[in-house]
């Protein structure tokens with residue numbers, strides 16, 4: 001069965017950026033949203049809950065998933081938007097190893113931890129939708145982004161294998177490949193300052209809301225989105 005009003009969607013990292021704007025779109029559509037993130041969102045709504053979670057920590061993810069399920073009150077955990085992520089950029093011989101490891105811990109391992117917690121719940125329901133946020137850097141390498149691109153290629157690989165593994169259980173798996181979006185993501189990137197010719201996070205939120213609302217036998221597998229005029 002496709003998504004219903006009152007279903008719960010988990011978004012990792014919904015305290016700002018794409019995650020927060022997606023939460024707002026989903027709440028407008030009448031869904032319940034739970035954020036698993038390190039910092040609580042300032043934005044408040046009666047159907048928007050936050051659980052403190054370091055997504056790179058398996059015990060944290062397991063605990064917040066159990067807490068989320070225990071508060072469903074008979075409702076469904078229909079969706080997981082794997083959005084939490086970060087990018088460090090630099091020449092391969094200079095990029096600090098901790099930054100390389102942090103990207104893999106959050107973008108790849110954390111994403112897998114969240115998936116392995118929700119899949120049994122979705123299998124029991126016979127329905128669910130996992131959306132993984134990759135990047136265009138996960139389709140084509142970017143200069144000084146060897147680590148970030150590697151993590152996003154991994155997200156693409158996980159998504160491609162899992163949509164084939166989980167479709168027979170009524171679970172959709174989609175992968176989204178955004179170009180540049182005007183968010184705090186670029187605070188870590190010395191060479192780029194976020195600007196208004198990048199895509200708006202609100203537009204991604206609306207698209208993710210649409211993806212989750214697609215009918216039961218309709219699976220968006222890979223979606224690449226870019227700003228039309230990145231230089232204005």
Ligand SMILES: NC(=O)c1ccc[n+]([C@@H]2O[C@H](COP(=O)([O-])OP(=O)(O)OC[C@H]3O[C@@H](n4cnc5c(N)ncnc54)[C@H](OP(=O)(O)O)[C@@H]3O)[C@@H](O)[C@H]2O)c1
Nearest residue numbers: 013017018038039054055083084085135180181183184185
């Ligand atoms: N902006 C772009 O141009 C762009 C393009 C393509 C793909 N993406 C992808 O889109 C996703 C969202 O990025 P954004 O642009 O919205 O950036 P953002 O504004 O920096 O938001 C990133 C989110 O991830 C959370 N997060 C980071 N590390 C975490 C951790 N260890 N545990 C839990 N939460 C963590 C952050 O929360 P806290 O830091 O508060 O914990 C925040 O909510 C990322 O996966 C990014 O790779 C972004």
